[in-house]
Amino acid sequence: MGRLAFGSETVTFDDRLLGHLEVVMVAKLRRREPFILTWTVDPSLGSGRVSRWVGVSTSWDIRYHSRAIGPINPAWIDALMSTANSPGGLRVVPEPDQDEAVAG
Template sequence: MGRLAFGSETVTLDDRLLAHLEVVMVTKLRRREPFILTWTVDPSLGSGRVSRWVGVSTSWDVRYQSRSSGPLNPAWIESLMATANSPGGLRIVPEPDEEEQVAGL
């Protein structure tokens, strides 16, 4: 499990998810497109969700637990980017199954 930090606020996420989120976030910011990032809070920490405004001046940091990174899933990046481009902002969505990718679903 890696972490995504905004100043003193930190969320712990799977390294694979973080790698895909990083691609989407960097792409949006490279285009100078601010967005809202929303994630759910673990029930052990009080439950609920957090939304964070992310713009070009936002300081954020990604730390991976693992040194290696596996191949990225273009379909997942596309799904995450679709949420980032929506009025609700970037939300974590499940990685599409390989069968769904092959079938074009």
């Protein structure tokens, strides 16, 4: 499990998910497109959800647990980018099967 940090606030995500979130976040910020990032809070930590405004001046960093995250799934990037471009902002969505995405 890796970590995404905004200042002193840190959230834990699977390294594979973090790799895909990083691709989407960097793409949005390179285009100078701020967005909302929303994630759910684990029930053991009180439940609910958190939304964070992310813009070009937002300080954030990602720390991976492992060195390799595996191949990037373009279908997952598309799904995450679709949420990032929506009024609700970037949300974690399940990884689609690459074989189904190619067939669909």
